[in-house]
Amino acid sequence: MTRRLLLALGLILAALLAVPQGASADDKMKVAASFSILGDMVKQVGDDRVDVVTFVGPNGDAHVYEPTPADAKALSESKILFINGLGLEGWMTRLENSSGFKGKVVTASTGVNPRKMVEDEKTITDPHAWQSLANGRLYVTNIRDGLIAVDPEGKSFYEANTAKYLDEIVKEESDVKAALAALPQDRRKIITSHGAFGYFGAAYGLEIIAPEGVSTESEASARDVAKIIRQIKAEHIPAVFMENITDHRLLDQIASETGAKIGGELYTDALSPADGPAPSYLDMFRHNVGALTAALSS
Ligand SMILES: [Zn+2]
Numbered sequence: 001m002t003r004r005l006l007l008a009l010g011l012i013l014a015a016l017l018a019v020p021q022g023a024s025a026d027d028k029m030k031v032a033a034s035f036s037i038l039g040d041m042v043k044q045v046g047d048d049r050v051d052v053v054t055f056v057g058p059n060g061d062a063h064v065y066e067p068t069p070a071d072a073k074a075l076s077e078s079k080i081l082f083i084n085g086l087g088l089e090g091w092m093t094r095l096e097n098s099s100g101f102k103g104k105v106v107t108a109s110t111g112v113n114p115r116k117m118v119e120d121e122k123t124i125t126d127p128h129a130w131q132s133l134a135n136g137r138l139y140v141t142n143i144r145d146g147l148i149a150v151d152p153e154g155k156s157f158y159e160a161n162t163a164k165y166l167d168e169i170v171k172e173e174s175d176v177k178a179a180l181a182a183l184p185q186d187r188r189k190i191i192t193s194h195g196a197f198g199y200f201g202a203a204y205g206l207e208i209i210a211p212e213g214v215s216t217e218s219e220a221s222a223r224d225v226a227k228i229i230r231q232i233k234a235e236h237i238p239a240v241f242m243e244n245i246t247d248h249r250l251l252d253q254i255a256s257e258t259g260a261k262i263g264g265e266l267y268t269d270a271l272s273p274a275d276g277p278a279p280s281y282l283d284m285f286r287h288n289v290g291a292l293t294a295a296l297s298s
Contacts, residue, residue, distance in 0.1 A: 029151055032078040034089045035062035036271040037130055038108055038139070040281045042082055044165045045143045049154045053078065055095070058273040063127075065091045072099040080150045082143060085109045088127035106146035108139040115198045128196040128268065132203040133173040136281065137166055172282050179289050180204045187296045191232060191260070192241045193251050196268035206292070209237060225253060232258040239263040239295040263295030 028051040033039035039054030046052065053074040056062045062084070075081065076099040083089050085107035096105075109129045117126035129135040144162040148155045189207040190197075201208035209231065232240070232254065240251050241263040255262045266288050267278040278284040 029080075030074075030078045031080050031082070031147070032075050033082045034084060034092060035269070036060065037269070037281055037284070038082050038084060040271060040279075041108070041136070041139055041165075042143055042147075044281075045140060045158055045161050046147055047157075047161055049151065049157060050147070056270065058271050058276070058279075060270050062088055062269050063090070065089075067091060067095040067098070071095055075099040075101045078103055080104045080106060080146055082106050082108050082146065084127060084130070086112070086114055086125050086127035086129060104146060104150055106142060108142050109135070110142050111138045115202065117195060117198055119195075126198045129199050130281070131197055131200040131268065133169050133176065133285065134203060135199060137169055140165055140169065168282060172285055176204055176285055176289050179293050180206060183293065183296050186236075187238050189235060189237045190239050190241055190263065190292070190296070191228070191237050191254070192266060192268075194268065197266075200288075209235065225250065228254055229257050232260050241266045241291070241295070261295050264291040266291060 029046075029049060031042060031046060031050045031052050033042045033052055033054050035056040036054055036058050039052050042050065042052050053071075055067060055071050055075075056065050072095060075095060078101065080103050081096070081101065083092055083105065086109050109127075112129045112135050114129070115126040116123050118124075130139060140162055144158050147158045151158075183206075188205065189209060191209040195208065197206070197208040200206065231237070237258075237260055239261045240255050240258075242251050242265050251262065254260070267284045271280065271284060272278040277287045
């Protein structure tokens with residue numbers, strides 16, 4: 001064997017030995033998150049130490065979901081499960097039971113001041129708390145604490161990622177407030193198809209009108225639509241918005257009968273795929289605020 005070859009082999013060996021511990025997917029801690037927005041937050045905090053499986057993916061509806069056998073297997077292999085809580089994931093208990101999952105469950109919305117919403121003529125707890133960035137910061141600290149509880153060796157890693165992410169959220173929060181504060185007072189009302197913006201409206205000074213009696217689980221009747229059209233005319237609502245998870249035909253009809261502007265698509269309960277306009281929690285805010293200000297500022 002030549003010296004040159006030995007040297008080359010030595011370099012390869014050195015390179016192999018230099019691979020850091022924890023770099024392969026098998027060594028990462030498996031964690032589960034119920035839906036895409038939460039999954040992104042967990043990835044931000046857990047980064048390289050975790051392998052995140054998300055059950056309800058991009059553009060999926062986290063209110064209604066049919067878990068698959070693959071979900072049950074993935075959950076059974078996970079050390080920790082992050083859920084939103086506030087009644088969002090009615091399907092999760094069944095998934096937990098079928099998977100035999102015995103790990104830690106973290107409710108990311110713990111500490112949030114819950115709002116109420118009306119759905120199908122019933123008053124329920126509004127689960128969409130992530131639509132306020134102040135609540136998002138609570139979610140992130142709950143995620144951090146959960147990861148530290150099951151992986152104490154990663155404490156300083158999770159704390160550093162969390163600190164950096166919280167800074168980004170705070171910056172986005174001030175951008176959102178500044179953009180929406182610039183809207184005229186008489187152009188701060190919107191109607192959306194599914195009413196997921198209660199927390200958003202309360203945090204940033206928009207009045208969000210949800211079409212009454214409409215949920216992702218039921219189709220609006222002709223009577224519902226007529227009521228909404230009267231509501232838009234009476235309250236001079238300037239713009240209607242579609243959400244990425246609900247039927248667009250309802251809002252098209254409303255817009256054509258009232259002359260209210262169609263303000264584009266808002267991301268509420270799910271992120272977009274990676275190549276879409278809202279692939280992360282913070283991208284979702286940037287996209288939504290851009291769509292809102294474009295429709296409402298003139
Ligand atoms: Zn929703």
